[in-house]
Amino acid sequence: MASVFGIPLAVFMGQLLLGLINGAFYAVLSLGLALIFGLLNIINFAHGAQYMMGAFAAWLLLTVLGIGYWPALVLAPLIVGLFGMAVERTMLRRLAKLDPLYGLLLTFGLALVIEGLFRQQYGVSGQPYQVPEALQGVIKLGFMFLPIYRGWVVLASLVVCLGTWVAIEKTKLGALLRAATENPSLVRAFGVNVPMMITATYGFGAALAGLAGVLAAPVYAVNPLMGSNIIIVVFAVVVIGGMGSILGSVLTGFGLGLIEGLTKVFYPEASSTIIFVIMAIVLLVKPAGLFGKAG
Amino acid sequence: MNRWIIALIVLAVALAAPFAIYPIFLMKALCFALFAVAFNLLLGYTGLLSFGHAAFFGMASYVVGHAMIVWGTTPELALLAGVVVAGLMGLGFGFLAIRRQGIYFAMVTLALAQMVYFFCLQAPFTHGEDGIQAIPRGKLFGLLPLDEPHTLYYVVLAIFALGCAIVWRAVHSPFGQVLRAIRENEPRATSLGYRTRHYKLLAFVLSASLAGLAGGTKALVFELASLTDVHWHTSGEVVLMTLLGGMGTVLGPIAGAFVVVMIENKFADAGDWVTILQGLIFVAVVLLFRRGIVGEAVEWWKRRKAQA
Numbered sequence: 010m011a012s013v014f015g016i017p018l019a020v021f022m023g024q025l026l027l028g029l030i031n032g033a034f035y036a037v038l039s040l041g042l043a044l045i046f047g048l049l050n051i052i053n054f055a056h057g058a059q060y061m062m063g064a065f066a067a068w069l070l071l072t073v074l075g076i077g078y079w080p081a082l083v084l085a086p087l088i089v090g091l092f093g094m095a096v097e098r099t100m101l102r103r104l105a106k107l108d109p110l111y112g113l114l115l116t117f118g119l120a121l122v123i124e125g126l127f128r129q130q131y132g133v134s135g136q137p138y139q140v141p142e143a144l145q146g147v148i149k150l151g152f153m154f155l156p157i158y159r160g161w162v163v164l165a166s167l168v169v170c171l172g173t174w175v176a177i178e179k180t181k182l183g184a185l186l187r188a189a190t191e192n193p194s195l196v197r198a199f200g201v202n203v204p205m206m207i208t209a210t211y212g213f214g215a216a217l218a219g220l221a222g223v224l225a226a227p228v229y230a231v232n233p234l235m236g237s238n239i240i241i242v243v244f245a246v247v248v249i250g251g252m253g254s255i256l257g258s259v260l261t262g263f264g265l266g267l268i269e270g271l272t273k274v275f276y277p278e279a280s281s282t283i284i285f286v287i288m289a290i291v292l293l294v295k296p297a298g299l300f301g302k303a304g
Numbered sequence: 305m306n307r308w309i310i311a312l313i314v315l316a317v318a319l320a321a322p323f324a325i326y327p328i329f330l331m332k333a334l335c336f337a338l339f340a341v342a343f344n345l346l347l348g349y350t351g352l353l354s355f356g357h358a359a360f361f362g363m364a365s366y367v368v369g370h371a372m373i374v375w376g377t378t379p380e381l382a383l384l385a386g387v388v389v390a391g392l393m394g395l396g397f398g399f400l401a402i403r404r405q406g407i408y409f410a411m412v413t414l415a416l417a418q419m420v421y422f423f424c425l426q427a428p429f430t431h432g433e434d435g436i437q438a439i440p441r442g443k444l445f446g447l448l449p450l451d452e453p454h455t456l457y458y459v460v461l462a463i464f465a466l467g468c469a470i471v472w473r474a475v476h477s478p479f480g481q482v483l484r485a486i487r488e489n490e491p492r493a494t495s496l497g498y499r500t501r502h503y504k505l506l507a508f509v510l511s512a513s514l515a516g517l518a519g520g521t522k523a524l525v526f527e528l529a530s531l532t533d534v535h536w537h538t539s540g541e542v543v544l545m546t547l548l549g550g551m552g553t554v555l556g557p558i559a560g561a562f563v564v565v566m567i568e569n570k571f572a573d574a575g576d577w578v579t580i581l582q583g584l585i586f587v588a589v590v591l592l593f594r595r596g597i598v599g600e601a602v603e604w605w606k607r608r609k610a611q612a
Contacts, residue, residue: 052407100591109407110353111590114547117540118586125580241536245415248408278426285419289400292412296403 014275021274022153028270029263030159030228033166034060034221036262038243040170041217043252044177047190048210049101051112057240058123059215061233063089063222065127068138068231078141078227085223086216093215097208120237127233135230162224169220170259177255186210245288251301261299318461327453328525331460333565335522338467340545340557342514345471347543348552349480350507351487353410356397356417357515357542360390362534363420364516365523369436370429372524379442379450383463383520390516391509393420398508402501405490414536421534435530439523456525463521467514472554474510483507515542537579544582547589550596559598 013021038056045053053059066085070076076084096119104111140158147154177183189196189203197203222235229235250261265284273280291299321330339361346352364386371382401412424430431437441450450456474480485493486500493500523529532538541564549560564582571578593600 046407052411100587103591107594110410111594113353113407113410114543115587115590117543118583118590121540121583121586122580123583125576125583129576129580237536241414241418244411245418248404248411248415281422281425282419285415285422288412288415292400292403 016274019153024270024274025267026153026155026159026163026270028267028273030162030266031269032263032266033163034225034239034262035243035246035266036170036259037166037217037221037224038239039246039250039252039258039262040173040255041214042243042247043255043258044173044217045211045214046252048186048193048207049097049105049112050109051101051104051116052109052244053211053214054113054116054240055096055119055123056116056214056218056243057236057238058120059089059093059218059236060222060225060239061127061236062092062123063219064138064226064231064235065131065222065233066219067223067226068136071138078223082220082223086219089219089222090212090216094208094212096215097211101211102204102207120240124233124237131233133232133234135232138226138231140227158227162228165224166221169217170255173217174255174259242284245284247298249284249288249291249298251298253298253301257300319458322454322457327457329565329569331457331525332522333562334460334464335518335525336542336545336565337558337561338464338521339515339518339542340549340561341468341471342511342518343542344546344551344557345474345483345507345511345514347546348556349475349487350483350504352402352504352508353543354401354413354508354511355410355536355539355543356413356415356420357512358534358536358538359397359417359420360393360512360515361519361522361538361542362424362529362531363393364390364519365529365533366424366430366436367516368520368523369439369529372439372442373436374429377442378446379444379524382442383517383524386520386523387513387516390519391513394509394512394516395505397512398505402504402508414539417534417539418536421531421536424531424534430529430531433531435528436523437528439527439529441524441527450524460521460525463517467517468554468558470510470514474507475554479503479506541582544586546596548585548596550599550602553596553598553602556596556598560596563597 012018038060042053042056045051045056063085066088067078067081070081070084071078100115100119101112104115144158144161147156148160149155177186185196185201186206189201189206193203225235246262246265247258249265250258252258265287268287269280269283272283279286339357343354343357346354367386367389368379368382371377371385372379375382377385397413397416400416401409404412425432441456443449444459448455448459450459475483482493482498482500482503485496485498486503490500519533522533545560545564546557547560548563549558550556567581568578571581589596595603
């Protein structure tokens with residue numbers, strides 16, 4: 010049987026694919042963080058909680074209302090997005106003129122509340138979520154077996170990231186958004202409803218996190234702790250990539266996921282810390298991050 | 305004159321407290337109060353939000369446990385080892401984190417602390433999920449047995465007072481003036497000729513060392529060093545204590561620590577509701593009273609004086 014450095018090829022490719030899937034989640038989550046940071050100038054600590062809410066929304070839709078995966082793929086992000094918009098309108102808006110640290114502290118508090126409530130209700134053991142029928146099974150690729158659902162997660166994440174990139178770089182709305190990031194009061198003077206845009210952006214960022222949660226539900230168990238476990242890694246991803254460019258954060262996300270997968274094959278003890286080590290090295294060599302502007 | 309009377313009253317209350325209140329609770333509150341005071345040196349006086357202070361607190365408690373059990377040292381040497389390790393970690397963390405500012409600083413410290421958490425989860429000397437249990441308290445300087453609760457309380461009180469005195473001295477010195485200048489306007493402090501990086505790094509190391517002192521003392525009090533102490537949740541707790549009490553005030557973090565520890569004890573059986581309540585307090589403080597309890601009280605006092 011074929012092997013890479015003494016490791017069976019199938020095992021090697023399997024880990025690589027798992028790394029790619031993690032990378033897909035890192036990419037979607039850091040993209041949402043970067044969008045929110047761009048316009049609201051806050052780091053959304055509740056991003057992990059919103060990712061977890063997306064997974065739970067899908068699970069609840071299925072178990073309580075009998076609504077399956079495909080409608081949930083739209084409904085769950087919608088629910089999380091609306092929740093995010095309500096949070097922005099009622100709370101984050103009041104912090105707009107303050108030090109951005111207060112936004113971080115507020116969203117940290119929110120994350121504690123949300124995670125605590127879900128833990129109180131559902132405990133810390135995971136709830137299983139079935140892979141939808143159309144995506145069950147595996148494809149034989151000759152050198153490995155590709156579980157269809159895992160391929161779908163990578164593909165869907167790529168499409169979402171590219172779609173967001175096109176929407177922001179190539180459309181009129183995206184141009185307004187970029188302008189508002191640069192100079193909100195000037196854009197407002199042109200008659201654009203910037204406060205609405207801010208609410209919508211936060212909602213969209215939260216919805217992206219929710220979507221990642223739905224995609225993650227069949228891969229990992231639906232668990233109240235899933236958000237806080239991933240968000241700290243995503244912070245490190247954001248520090249490594251810098252939040253200057255969309256494609257940069259997508260590339261960083263997928264790249265780091267792959268590196269993490271490789272580490273799991275060759276030196277499993279370090280797989281949970283490798284991203285933080287890379288962060289430390291990047292801070293030493295290029296403090297602004299790989300794709301970041303200075304600051 | 306008035307000041308001396310207040311100081312005497314505080315001293316008398318602190319000395320008499322263990323006869324009225326459960327000493328372990330008092331000692332826990334004092335350890336966390338010292339932790340928060342150390343943390344406030346960064347957040348309140350330098351304007352740096354570290355979201356990874358549990359790393360210093362927790363690692364020092366592991367070092368103290370390891371020193372007491374495996375090396376069989378006396379408690380003061382174990383504490384010294386804990387402080388040194390925390391200080392060195394602070395040097396490394398600080399060196400990396402001050403390369404970024406503001407919100408990135410918080411994310412970098414959080415990520416580095418998470419790395420320490422995973423290290424502690426796997427390293428053999430921390431005993432993973434079990435933690436280091438049954439840490440002997442030993443005899444201070446080889447003479448004073450710390451197993452008697454009241455003796456231990458006075459030692460903890462002395463350590464707390466020492467830590468606070470160090471922070472007070474640092475804050476009310478030319479060094480502290482520069483830290484405040486950095487908090488208010490770093491580019492301006494730089495333009496006045498101060499090497500702000502050196503000042504920030506020194507403040508970070510000092511804060512980390514004292515956080516280590518607090519964590520090490522806590523390990524002696526509870527005879528336990530566990531993963532809880534290095535978890536990001538503990539980092540969040542110290543932020544909460546400082547924010548709730550009032551950052552940038554001397555008494556704020558102490559008051560905040562006592563309130564938070566009191567809540568934890570009161571709702572110890574309620575499980576996740578403690579976390580939920582802590583989150584709600586975060587939200588309430590940020591939205592309603594950003595100066596914190598002590599900060600708002602001082603403000604109210606000033607306004608009353610101005611009117612009179």
